[in-house]
Structure formats: C-alpha cells, structure tokens
Amino acid sequence: xxxxxxxxxxxxxxxxxxxxxxxxxxxxxxxxxxxxxxxxxxxxxxxxxxxxxxxxxxxxxxxxxxxxxxxxxxxxxxxxxxxxxxxxxxxxxxxxxxxxxxxxxxxxxxxxxxxxxxxxxxxxxxxxxxxxxxxxxxxxxxxxxxxxxxxxxxxxxxxxxxxxxxxxxxxxxxxxxxxxxxxxxxxxxxxxxxxxxxxxxxxxxxxxxxxxxxxxxxxxxxxxxxxxxxxxxxxxxxxxxxxxxxxxxxxxxxxxxxxxxxxxxxxxxxxxxxxxxxxxxxxxxxxxxxxxxxxxxxxxxxxxxxxxxxxxxxxxxxxxxxxxxxxxxxxxxxxxxxxxxxxxxxxxxxxxxxxxxxxxxxxxxxxxxxxxxxxxxxxxxxxxxxxxxxxxxxxxxxxxxxxxxxxxxxxxxxxxxxx
Amino acid sequence: xxxxxxxxxxxxxxxxxxxxxxxxxxxxxxxxxxxxxxxxxxxxxxxxxxxxxxxxxxxxxxxxxxxxxxxxxxxxxxxxxxxxxxxxxxxxxxxxxxxxxxxxxxxxxxxxxxxxxxxxxxxxxxxxxxxxxxxxxxxxxxxxxxxxxxxxxxxxxxxxxxxxxxxxxxxxxxxxxxxxxxxxxxxxxxxxxxxxxxxxxxxxxxxxxxxxxxxxxxxxxxxxxxxxxxxxxxxxxxxxxxxxxxxxxxxxxxxxxxxxxxxxxxxxxxxxxxxxxxxxxxxxxxxxxxxxxxxxxxxxxxxxxxxxxxxxxxxxxxxxxxxxxxxxxxxxxxxxxxxxxxxxxxxxxxxxxxxxxxxxxxxxxxxxxxxxxxxxxxxxxxxxxxxxxxxxxxxxxxxxxxxxxxxxxxxxxxxxxxx
Numbered sequence: 001x002x003x004x005x006x007x008x009x010x011x012x013x014x015x016x017x018x019x020x021x022x023x024x025x026x027x028x029x030x031x032x033x034x035x036x037x038x039x040x041x042x043x044x045x046x047x048x049x050x051x052x053x054x055x056x057x058x059x060x061x062x063x064x065x066x067x068x069x070x071x072x073x074x075x076x077x078x079x080x081x082x083x084x085x086x087x088x089x090x091x092x093x094x095x096x097x098x099x100x101x102x103x104x105x106x107x108x109x110x111x112x113x114x115x116x117x118x119x120x121x122x123x124x125x126x127x128x129x130x131x132x133x134x135x136x137x138x139x140x141x142x143x144x145x146x147x148x149x150x151x152x153x154x155x156x157x158x159x160x161x162x163x164x165x166x167x168x169x170x171x172x173x174x175x176x177x178x179x180x181x182x183x184x185x186x187x188x189x190x191x192x193x194x195x196x197x198x199x200x201x202x203x204x205x206x207x208x209x210x211x212x213x214x215x216x217x218x219x220x221x222x223x224x225x226x227x228x229x230x231x232x233x234x235x236x237x238x239x240x241x242x243x244x245x246x247x248x249x250x251x252x253x254x255x256x257x258x259x260x261x262x263x264x265x266x267x268x269x270x271x272x273x274x275x276x277x278x279x280x281x282x283x284x285x286x287x288x289x290x291x292x293x294x295x296x297x298x299x300x301x302x303x304x305x306x307x308x309x310x311x312x313x314x315x316x317x318x319x320x321x322x323x324x325x326x327x328x329x330x331x332x333x334x335x336x337x338x339x340x341x342x343x344x345x346x347x348x349x350x351x352x353x354x355x356x357x358x359x360x361x362x363x364x365x366x367x368x369x370x371x372x373x374x375x376x377x378x379x380x381x382x383x384x385x386x387x388x389x390x391x392x393x394x395x396x397x398x399x400x401x402x403x404x405x406x407x408x409x410x411x412x413x414x415x416x417x418x419x
Numbered sequence: 420x421x422x423x424x425x426x427x428x429x430x431x432x433x434x435x436x437x438x439x440x441x442x443x444x445x446x447x448x449x450x451x452x453x454x455x456x457x458x459x460x461x462x463x464x465x466x467x468x469x470x471x472x473x474x475x476x477x478x479x480x481x482x483x484x485x486x487x488x489x490x491x492x493x494x495x496x497x498x499x500x501x502x503x504x505x506x507x508x509x510x511x512x513x514x515x516x517x518x519x520x521x522x523x524x525x526x527x528x529x530x531x532x533x534x535x536x537x538x539x540x541x542x543x544x545x546x547x548x549x550x551x552x553x554x555x556x557x558x559x560x561x562x563x564x565x566x567x568x569x570x571x572x573x574x575x576x577x578x579x580x581x582x583x584x585x586x587x588x589x590x591x592x593x594x595x596x597x598x599x600x601x602x603x604x605x606x607x608x609x610x611x612x613x614x615x616x617x618x619x620x621x622x623x624x625x626x627x628x629x630x631x632x633x634x635x636x637x638x639x640x641x642x643x644x645x646x647x648x649x650x651x652x653x654x655x656x657x658x659x660x661x662x663x664x665x666x667x668x669x670x671x672x673x674x675x676x677x678x679x680x681x682x683x684x685x686x687x688x689x690x691x692x693x694x695x696x697x698x699x700x701x702x703x704x705x706x707x708x709x710x711x712x713x714x715x716x717x718x719x720x721x722x723x724x725x726x727x728x729x730x731x732x733x734x735x736x737x738x739x740x741x742x743x744x745x746x747x748x749x750x751x752x753x754x755x756x757x758x759x760x761x762x763x764x765x766x767x768x769x770x771x772x773x774x775x776x777x778x779x780x781x782x783x784x785x786x787x788x789x790x791x792x793x794x795x796x797x798x799x800x801x802x803x804x805x806x807x808x809x810x811x812x813x814x815x816x817x818x819x820x821x822x823x824x825x826x827x828x829x830x831x832x833x834x835x836x837x838x
Contacts, residue, residue: 005484007541007550007583033537035491041537042489044552050489065424070461070469072454073492073557074514074574095493097514097526099573100563107516107526118452118460122426131426133463138492138557144519154518155493164426 001324002355006030008043010367021218022303023149025315029370031323038146038154040299045371048323050157053298054136056188056320057159060181064174066132066161071111073140077104079113082274093141095154107140112293115162116271123289126166126281130174134161136298148218150303151259157299163292166281168268171290175266178294182212182262189301190318194308195261198223198232199246205268207245208237213258218307221260224253232258259304267291315372316394319415324352326411327373329364331380332357340379340389340404347408349415369394377407420743421774425449427462429786439637441722442568444734448789450742457565457573459718464790467742469576472717473555475607475739476578479600483593485551485580490530492559496523498532501693512560514573526559531712534581535690542708545585545700549593553580555717567637569722570678576718582711585700587687590709594685597713601631601681608720609737613727614680617642617651618665624687626664627656632677637726640679643672651677678723686710734791735813738834743771745830746792748783750799751776759798759808759823766827768834788813796826 008030015034018024023040026032031046042050058068074097080086086106088094095107108114115133122128139158146154161178165171179197186195191214198211213223213232222235226248233248243250272278272288281287302321309316319325326344328351330337341353352373354364361380368376378390378399388403391410402410427449434453437443442459445451450465461469477487493516499505505525507513514526527533534552541547558577565573580597584590598616605614610633617630632642632651641654645667652667662669691697691707700706721740728735738744745763747770749756760772771792773783780799787795797809797818807822810829821829 001486006486007538007547007552009541009547011540033540035493035533036495039491039493041491041533044486044488047487047489067420067425067463068466069463070466072458072460072574074454074458074559076455095516095524097516100561105514114454114460119426121430121452122428128426133426140493142519155491 001351002353004355006044006352008045010370018149019147020149020151020303020307021310022151022306025306025310025370026150026303029315029372032150036154038143038152040150040153040155045323046302049302049317049321050298052321052323053189053301054157054159057136057185057296057298060185060188061132061134061159061161064132064177064181065130066134069133069135070137071108071114071135073108073138075106075108075114079117079275080106082276083113083271084274085113093143095140095142109139109141110293110295111135111160112162112267112271112291113275116275116277116291119164119289120275120277123164123277123279125279129164129166129279129289130170131164132161132174134159134294148220148303150299151218151220153299156297159296159298161294163294164272164277165290165292166279168290171266171292175264175292178264178292179210182264182294182296185296186212186214186261189321190305190309191261191301196223196225196230196232196258198234198258199237199242200234200263201236203265203267203270205270206266209263209265211260212262214261214304214308215256216259216304216307217257218304219257219259221258222255223258224250224255226252227254228252232256259300259307261301261304262294262296264294265292267293310372313366314370317372317374319374322372322374324350324373325375325415326351327368327371327376328353329361329368329376329378330355331361331364331378333379333381333384336384337379340377343404343408344411347412349411375411420770421772423774425463425771427464429789437568438566439568439570439722439726440729441570441637441725444725444729444789445569445722448734448791451569455573457562457571459569459572459574464742465721468721468736468740469717471740471742472608472720473576473578476604476715476717477555479604479607480551480553480578480580483551483596483600484549485553488552488554489556490527490533490554492527492557494525494527494533498536498694499525501695502532502690503693504532512562514559514561528558528560529712529714530554530579531581531686531690531710532694535694535696535710538583538708539694539696542583542696542698544698548583548585548698548708549589550583551580551593553578553713567639567722569718570637570639572718575716578715578717580713582713583691583696584709584711585698587709590685590711594683594711597683597711598629601683601713601715604715605631605633605680608740609724609728610680610720615642615644615649615651615677617653617677618656618661619653619682620655622684622686622689624689625685628682628684630679631681633680633723633727634675635678635723635726636676637723638676638678640677641674642677643674645671646673647671651675678719678726680720680723681713681715683713684711686712729791732785733789736791736793738793741791741793743769743792744794744834745770746787746790746795747772748780748787748795748797749774750780750783750797752798752800752803755803756798759796762823762827763830766831768830794830 014024033041225232269288392399433443452460642651644651688707811818
C-alpha cells in the first residue's frame with residue numbers, strides 16, 4: 001500500500017492527557033485515534049495489527065476444536081438475573097440502555113450467560129458434547145477511570161471461548177489443551193519469553209484459575225515468578241499454604257510487575273446450573289453441563305507488545321503481528337520503488353511504500369522507526385549506484401545493499417525461518 | 420469441519436413469532452439465533468456467510484482505493500451537535516447510555532460525524548486528498564418495531580465507506596467507480612439479475628442519491644424499473660419531472676416491490692462545513708472537503724439472498740457466499756468419508772461433513788437441502804459399489820456417481836468457472 005492511500009500521519013507529540021507509553025506511541029505512529037478515555041478508533045495500521053493478532057488466536061482456537069460464532073452486544077435481563085450478574089452491586093461496569101418501549105438492555109462485557117442460554121437449544125444429550133464456541137468481538141465496560149491506553153478500555157476487542165463438557169475429565173483434558181494454545185499464542189505474538197502461566201484465585205468451584213502475565217513496568221498486577229519452573233503466582237494467592245500446595249518456595253520466587261494478557265477459568269456448573277443447561281448422560285440421567293471460560297484482551301495484547309517491544313525511536317513489531325512486512329522508502333526514485341513494490345508483493349510480502357514527495361530523508365527514516373515495521377528498504381540514487389537497495393532490520397543498526405534477487409532471497413529466508 | 424464439532428442443529432419449526440422467510444429459514448437451518456426482536460446471534464454457519472459477504476465487499480472496496488479502519492461504537496456529543504443529529508427530533512433511533520460520571524454517550528448507527536471529525540487530524544492540504552476510509556462493523560438502531568428478520572435489525576452488521584475529495588470533479592469520478600463496485604458486489608453475491616441501480620431523493624446538496632434495490636416480495640420499497648435500460652426510480656421521486664429529467668417514460672416502467680440492499684450519497688459539504696474539515700487548496704485558499712457516504716447492510720444482504728434464493732426445501736446459497744462448498748454425507752461409511760474430506764480439503768475445498776451416527780439418510784438429506792450448500796456428496800455402500808461417490812448440485816435434481824479423481828476434476832472445473 002502506498003502511504004498516499006493511507007490517510008493517517010505520524011505526529012511529533014502525543015496528546016497531553018495520554019500518560020501510557022502504548023497509547024502515546026500508537027497515537028504518534030498513526031495506529032489509533034482517541035475518541036475519549038478508554039475508547040479508541042483503530043486506524044488502518046492499527047486494524048491490521050488487531051487482525052494479525054486475531055488470526056493467530058483464531059488458528060490456535062481452531063486447532064483445538066474451537067468454532068467461531070458472533071454473539072450480540074445487546075443483552076436482555078433473563079439469563080443474567082438467574083446468575084445474579086444483572087445486579088449493579090455484583091457487576092458495576094455495565095453500560096445500560098433501553099428500547100423505545102422502556103425495556104432495559106445492557107451492553108455485553110462478557111457472554112457466559114448469553115452462550116449458556118443459547119446452548120439450551122443445542123445441547124440435550126451427551127452426544128451433543130463437547131462444544132467449544134468462541135467469539136472475537138468488541139465488548140464494553142463502564143470503567144470509572146479508563147487509563148493505561150489500550151490496557152483498560154471502555155470499548156475493547158476481546159476473544160472469549162466457552163467450553164461445554166460432559167464431565168470433569170473431559171473438561172480437564174480440554175483445559176490442558178487450551179493452556180498450551182495460550183502458551184503458543186503468546187509465543188507467536190513475540191511475548192513468549194516474558195509471559196508466565198500464573199496461578200490466581202479460583203472460584204466457588206475451582207481451587208485456582210490461571211492467568212497469563214507478561215512482565216512489564218506498565219503492569220498493574222504483582223506476581224511472583226519461579227524462573228526455573230517457568231511458573232508464577234499472583235499476589236492474591238501468594239500464601240505459604242498455596243506455595244506449599246504448588247511445590248514452590250519463597251526463596252526461588254522473584255517479585256515482578258506484570259500485565260494480565262489472558263485468563264482461563266474452570267466454571268464447573270456455576271452458569272449451567274442456574275440457567276438450566278442440562279443434558280442426559282449415558283445412564284439417562286439429567287445433569288448440568290461442566291463449563292470453562294477462556295479470555296484474551298486483543299487490544300490489551302497489542303498495547304503490551306508496544307510497551308515491551310519498543311525503543312527510544314518507536315515501536316518494534318514482531319514479524320508475526322506487524323501491519324506490513326516492509327517499509328519501502330523512496331528518495332526521489334518513486335518509479336524504481338514502485339517496480340520493486342510490485343515484485344515484493346508478487347512474492348507475497350506486504351509492503352508499505354512511503355511515496356511522499358517533498359518529505360526529507362530524515363523525516364522518512366524517523367517515521368519508519370516510529371511505525372516499527374520489521375524491515376526498511378531504501379531506494380535512492382546512492383543505493384542504485386551501489387548496486388541495488390539498502391535493507392535494514394528495525395531491531396539492528398547495520399544496513400546492507402542487495403540487488404533485487406538477493407533481497408527477495410534474503411526476505412524469503414527470514415520469513416520462512418519465522419514460520 | 421465435522422458436524423459433530425459444529426454444535427448447532429437444524430429445527431423442524433421456526434419460532435412462532437418469526438414472520439419473515441429469511442429469519443425462519445436461517446433459524447431452522449442453524450445459521451442464526453434470535454436474542455430478541457431485531458437482535459440475532461450469528462452461529463458458526465451464519466458467521467461464515469457474513470465473513471464471505473464481507474470479504475467480497477472488502478475486495479471491491481480495496482480495488483477502488485478504500486482503506487479499512489475500525490470506528491468506535493460509543494459516541495460522544497461534540498461532533499453530532501454540530502450537524503444537528505444528536506437531537507432526538509432529527510434522529511429517533513439512538514440507543515443512549517452514560518458514563519459513570521453522567522456523561523451522555525450513544526451507540527453509533529453511522530459514522531459520518533465521527534470520521535469527519537477524526538479526519539481533521541489528518542487532512543489539511545490538497546496533498547492529503549482524496550481519502551477513502553471504510554469500516555465493516557456492528558451498528559445499532561433503536562427501531563420501534565424490529566421485524567422482517569435480518570432486514571431491519573436493532574443490532575446490525577454494516578459496511579460504510581466515506582469519501583473525502585478536494586472538489587466535485589474528483590468526487591464524481593470516485594462516485595462512478597464505487598457505483599460500479601456496488602454493481603460488482605451484488606453480481607458476485609448472486610443477486611445481479613434482480614438488483615437495480617435506483618434513483619432516489621437526494622439532499623440539500625445533490626439532486627438524487629442512488630439506491631441498489633433487489634426485486635423481492637419481501638421488499639418494503641416500491642420502485643419502477645426500466646428493464647431495457649437496467650435502471651429504476653424509487654416511488655419517492657416517481658414524478659413526471661424526474662422521469663423527464665432521467666429520460667425515462669412511464670410506459671416502459673414496471674412497478675415492483677424491492678429491498679434496498681445498498682445506497683450511495685453525495686454529501687458535498689453537509690458534514691465537513693459544520694464540523695470544520697477544511698483544507699488548503701492549490702491556490703492556498705481554505706475550503707471545506709467534499710464528501711460522500713456509501714453503505715451496505717451485510718445482514719440485510721444475507722437475508723435478501725435467503726429470501727430470493729431459496730426453494731420449498733430450504734436455502735440455496737450461491738457458491739460465492741455459502742458457508743462451505745460441499746455437504747459430505749456418510750451413510751455408515753464415516754472412515755471412507757473422512758478420507759474423502761481430507762482429499763477435498765487438501766484440494767482447497769471447504770467441506771461440512773455430516774458424521775452423525777444413528778441419524779437416518781432421509782433426515783441427513785433434508786438437513787442438507789435446508790442448509791443449502793452448493794453440492795452434496797454422498798458416501799454409502801451403494802455409491803461405493805457403483806464406483807465412487809454420488810454428487811448432486813443443490814439447485815438440480817440429477818445425481819451422478821464419480822470416482823475420487825473425477826469428483827475433484829468436476830469440482831475444480833465448476834469452481835474455476837465461477838471465479
């Protein structure tokens with residue numbers, strides 16, 4: 001895509017009211033636009049990142065048997081009253097609205113009730129189980145103070161999978177599978193080294209839940225990490241009893257600030273019982289379905305990547321989620337650059353071509369660093385005289401001159417190694 | 420995908436309160452689930468259709484220079500007050516909500532104001548024009564009576580493109596391009612023969628707007644079609660004066676009921692003037708940007724396809740938007756069918772495999788007809804004895820037996836001819 005087609009621009013300054021590094025960089029680089037605190041418009045570059053992260057998540061959910069659907073935002077009272085979560089005392093982040101006839105509706109912040117209720121139409125026998133529907137969509141939380149940029153949104157992009165199993169054994173087997181899928185996801189988006197499976201408080205029905213916590217100074221959680229065992233404990237369950245139970249020792253644990261980028265819960269019959277989602281088992285007995293709930297905040301994940309993988313010049317996207325593979329810069333050589341763009345696109349690469357005229361080389365380089373695509377390719381009289389194009393990785397300082405064939409070979413090698 | 424993984428089921432009866440054919444068939448076949456009047460959950464099959472339609476639309480928008488972004492649902496007052504549309508007397512379909520601190524917010528039913536306002540950050544010179552952002556997303560209308568199934572939703576899936584041009588000439592050139600893109604879209608989703616470019620009332624700034632109307636008994640609009648000229652006029656502008664202006668004659672026009680599946684508007688400076696989106700032109704003079712707005716209701720389009728392309732047995736999806744290419748049925752030959760599924764998927768086909776046991780052949784055939792995939796492939800002892808697999812097109816009655824190689828060749832031919 002040519003930059004002239006992309007209508008956004010970089011900005012020298014972030015908005016004064018934006019404290020967090022992720023929002024500052026994403027706004028300055030033209031990825032998001034702030035509508036109000038906690039509500040961001042995803043500009044074309046930002047949407048491309050969201051889509052890349054979403055398809056990584058989708059592929060991991062599909063691989064373990066997940067099936068994508070699309071729930072509604074508007075929620076009516078019925079099912080939520082049965083679980084007690086319609087009550088403002090229990091859930092204080094509802095956005096409320098009304099039909100013209102006065103019927104009270106609210107905007108979904110999650111879908112356990114909705115999906116459990118819907119499943120009553122489809123699950124009646126053990127033959128209908130298991131089922132693993134998931135949804136990737138916008139949700140809403142009426143946060144009193146929305147801060148931290150994309151970390152805590154009033155309107156946020158979220159993946160939720162709900163599992164429906166016939167018994168604990170089937171549930172536990174899936175729980176282990178999705179735990180691994182989550183590990184894969186954080187690895188694939190470039191946060192593998194910094195993200196830890198973390199024991200957190202369970203609920204009425206389970207001893208623990210699991211969070212995935214990414215170590216970061218921008219984090220709002222405190223976790224204790226055993227780096228040898230690659231495990232962590234959330235401060236909320238950091239007691240002698242829990243540590244003994246998990247076979248962890250205080251001496252081996254290091255305290256860190258971290259961002260919760262995902263969580264997985266065993267729900268047992270917490271929702272199926274009150275909503276009445278029951279099935280007939282092999283013995284002909286009616287019993288409630290065993291459930292689990294598994295979330296990932298996609299905007300938050302994008303924000304976390306920016307917090308952790310950026311430098312003083314700007315964002316440094318991992319190849320897997322960058323909006324484009326290459327930042328192609330022309331210095332008064334637009335024709336040659338356009339030919340190269342066509343070749344690169346034909347080979348399957350996604351190219352952002354800075355075709356702006358009367359913008360200085362320095363400005364173009366600074367923009368490329370701020371926007372953070374994995375590679376920068378320069379076409380100039382100097383590069384052509386030297387025999388081709390200058391390529392530089394965003395994360396390294398050295399450059400090299402390659403001719404067209406060498407460039408294509410180099411990139412193919414780098415991107416195949418990645419996959 | 421195996422049907423056992425897809426958790427939905429077909430139903431013999433549609434809900435009693437559901438009058439429209441599109442909702443009846445889509446609910447019975449397991450594509451959508453009714454949350455409340457005008458609010459539907461898209462089940463996995465339904466979401467696949469929505470995604471197929473969306474990617475056809477996306478490809479046509481990208482082809483003419485569109486760039487996708489994602490606007491927010493939550494809207495604050497500022498820009499909307501400037502255009503007068505915050506006023507309930509002007510717009511009576513707002514869903515209203517509030518922040519915890521009392522700030523009034525509303526749910527977007529369109530984004531002219533939001534995008535025009537946002538563009539003030541990015542457009543200041545003629546060099547920044549044109550710009551063609553578009554969005555494919557859920558919107559909200561607080562309809563007093565939501566009826567007609569997916570035709571008139573309170574929560575609906577919508578594509579909107581907004582054009583920003585420096586003058587009328589540039590605007591008009593794009594307007595003609597997107598008109599053609601719309602014609603392509605309706606052609607590609609299988610409604611080309613029944614969809615007519617229709618003159619409708621303009622606004623303060625334009626003589627006419629254009630609608631795309633699909634002839635249907637389920638339609639709520641009345642249009643007058645000149646079948647020779649492939650043009651129509653909406654009843655609202657069906658006057659002698661307009662007909663003379665358009666060179667149409669009453670004698671050549673046929674009255675039809677129709678569904679409005681898309682509309683395109685010239686907005687001139689209707690939004691840019693009050694919101695203050697101005698740019699410096701080549702002469703250094705500050706002038707307002709010339710705009711246009713171009714919508715397609717994606718859920719409505721899906722409903723229209725069902726209304727028009729179904730028979731007494733169920734839905735008949737066009738190949739381009741069917742959730743899967745093939746409905747593979749096994750009669751006690753699951754192993755053979757699964758092998759075939761793998762071969763078909765390897766060749767690039769999307770297969771829905773009815774692997775249910777203890778379900779009769781009759782029931783499986785009836786479900787296949789109801790669900791409406793383009794081809795049904797049967798693996799049974801009888802088909803294997805006859806030398807292979809029985810294939811039948813959903814829209815034709817005859818069947819034929821093909822061996823694996825013949826089947827693949829047949830399908831490749833059919834699907835290549837399509838593209």
